[in-house]
Amino acid sequence: MSKEAILNKLSDAVVNGKPELAKEGANEALAAKIDALDAINNGLVKGMSIVGDKYGARQVYLPQVLMSAHTMYAGLDILLPAIPKAAVASMKKCATAVVEGDVHDIGKNIVKTMLTASGFSVNDLGRDVPIQQIVDLAKNDKLDAIALSTLMTPTMDGMKSAVDGLVENGYRKNVKICIGGAPTSAEFAKEIGADHRDANAQDCAAWLKEVF
Numbered sequence: 001m002s003k004e005a006i007l008n009k010l011s012d013a014v015v016n017g018k019p020e021l022a023k024e025g026a027n028e029a030l031a032a033k034i035d036a037l038d039a040i041n042n043g044l045v046k047g048m049s050i051v052g053d054k055y056g057a058r059q060v061y062l063p064q065v066l067m068s069a070h071t072m073y074a075g076l077d078i079l080l081p082a083i084p085k086a087a088v089a090s091m092k093k094c095a096t097a098v099v100e101g102d103v104h105d106i107g108k109n110i111v112k113t114m115l116t117a118s119g120f121s122v123n124d125l126g127r128d129v130p131i132q133q134i135v136d137l138a139k140n141d142k143l144d145a146i147a148l149s150t151l152m153t154p155t156m157d158g159m160k161s162a163v164d165g166l167v168e169n170g171y172r173k174n175v176k177i178c179i180g181g182a183p184t185s186a187e188f189a190k191e192i193g194a195d196h197r198d199a200n201a202q203d204c205a206a207w208l209k210e211v212f
């Protein structure tokens with residue numbers, strides 16, 4: 001099978017939400033000695049970007065996005081370990097988290113997917129994440145960016161506490177803080193001292209790619 005055919009197979013598998021085909025394509029890519037990062041970027045990620053654009057244009061809906069994300073991760077599980085350490089070390093490090101007190105993580109999972117698809121090394125902390133854990137991890141792991149999510153008004157303060165905690169531990173100037181979720185706004189981001197707010201995951205990934 002040609003390199004192009006394998007890359008198209010990976011992209012189509014993600015667009016159509018076929019995890020078994022993504023695994024098959026990933027193994028074929030490694031067997032054909034295709035560079036793992038190339039197979040990720042020009043195969044899996046190409047497919048996920050197509051789905052992201054269709055989602056933004058309301059041509060596909062949440063279940064398809066989640067199935068495509070699941071498929072991309074099925075391929076990533078095989079290809080990520082094959083990326084040379086040096087290449088991983090050069091990737092910008094980002095963490096995603098739904099702030100303390102909030103269990104709404106579907107949106108955050110799409111943010112995680114779009115950041116991964118944009119070439120970031122993403123450490124997903126999950127949901128209802130204690131603010132201190134976010135603040136400590138940022139400094140200890142020397143993160144380049146943090147993407148915080150909340151869908152509830154009562155838990156928005158957790159985002160301000162995260163920013164304040166990073167000011168206190170002296171790491172604030174080293175990390176970009178992005179926020180999102182329906183109750184948040186660009187004004188709120190400014191008010192709490194975060195760097196950026198976006199309504200959707202793709203725009204956030206695009207903004208972070210631009211700033212780095």
Ligand code: B12
Nearest residue numbers: 102103104105106107149151152153179180181200201204
């Ligand atoms: C699904 C859902 C649930 C599920 C969550 C399942 C899960 N694993 O996430 C369950 C049933 C568990 C749930 C529980 C509750 N829920 Co609820 N839930 C919803 C619902 C219907 C959909 C949210 C969703 O997933 N949308 C789909 C995703 C894809 O969209 P999204 O999250 O908005 O994400 C997109 C953008 O916002 C953005 N984004 C999101 N995060 C981020 C982060 C960054 C950095 C960026 C850039 C972008 C970004 O990008 C995403 C995709 O592009 C909303 C109503 C609504 N329509 O929003 C209510 C809602 C959020 N829930 C609400 C409430 C009150 C609750 C409960 C307290 C109810 C109760 N009394 O028990 C509990 C909360 C418990 C807790 N401690 O968190 C309220 C919040 C009101 C408020 N403003 O405070 C809402 C708005 C419903 C309502 N109208 O009252 N909920």
